[in-house]
Amino acid sequence: MFLVGLTGGIATGKSTVSRLLQDRGVPVVDADVMARKVVEPGRKAWRQIRDAFGPAVFLDSGELDRAALGRVIFRDTEKRRQLNRITHGKIQRLMIWETLKLFLQGHSFAVLDLPLLFESGVAVDYMEKIVVVSCEEDVQLQRLVARSGEAEADCRRRIEAQLPLRVKRDNAHFVIENSGSLADTARQVDGVLSVLRTSRAHWRLRALLLLLVVGCATLALWLSSVRRSTR
The missing domain is CATH 1.20.5 (Single alpha-helices involved in coiled-coils or other helix-helix interfaces)
Structure with a gap:
């Protein structure tokens, strides 16, 4: 089984592409899903985040307030690094386990949905192919403002905290341009899959x-x- 990295920028539509892949029967291991698991109430990462960031980033239910935590880490580089130190190793171990299960099931390839594939650099060398989901900069900003409800300046900071999309595109085997319609994106996904499914x-x-x-x-x-x- 070979591995395909799926990445992009915040609000470029990577989750849409991931759903399209899954709808077509492609196994996807999603880092965001693993990230939610490791911060479930009572787990080790949950306790470490509470110790490091305090109750302000938690809901009354005890669950992590991801939006509040996001506002903290995108304004403070050291806080962002601190969160990464708490969660990244745990997320990676879960992803390795899920990938191993897919290998044992006999799949020819699996997609690893990794928002920070290039930023972390840990998994890049293990990817046979890398797919980057991109869109126009103004579209990305508009989507993030609409999705998060945050001020445009805050959204710009969140975008700028990630590696520029042009750098990701330059290092990809496939680029899916997601500025247009869902049908157009789906056609591009089908084109990528036609290549991956014929790979040996x-x-x-x-x-x-x-x-x-x-x-x-x-x-x-x-x-x-x-x-x-x-x-």
Whole structure:
């Protein structure tokens, strides 16, 4: 199984592309879903965030107020780094486990939905292909203002806190331009899938895995024969 990284900028429509992929039967491991799991009330990350950021970023129900936390970390780089130190390792472990389960199920490829794929840099080398969801800058800003209800200046800060879209596009194998209609985006998704589904990368990886298994088995047999011959 080979891995495809799906990323983009905030409010560029990555979640829309992720849904389109899932509607077409593609397995997607979503970092945002994993991030929500690790901060569920009572979990270790939840307690660490409460200690580090205080009750102001929590709802009365005890759940994390993601909007309030977002306002804090996008105004303070050190706070953002602190949150990353608390959550990133835990999110990565969950994603690895979910990816392993897909591998064992026999999928030829899986999509890892990683908003900060390039910013973190941790997983880039493991991606066979990278898909970037992009849109025009004014469209991105309008969408974020409408979605968040925050002031335009705050939304600009949140956008500027991420790596520029042009850098992500330059480092992608596929770019899905999501400034237009849903139908147009869906056509682009289908075009990307037509390439991914004809890839033979998963056979190469399976062959390498088979060689590794055979090598380990051969080594085990050899060690066993050596032990018998020395008795």
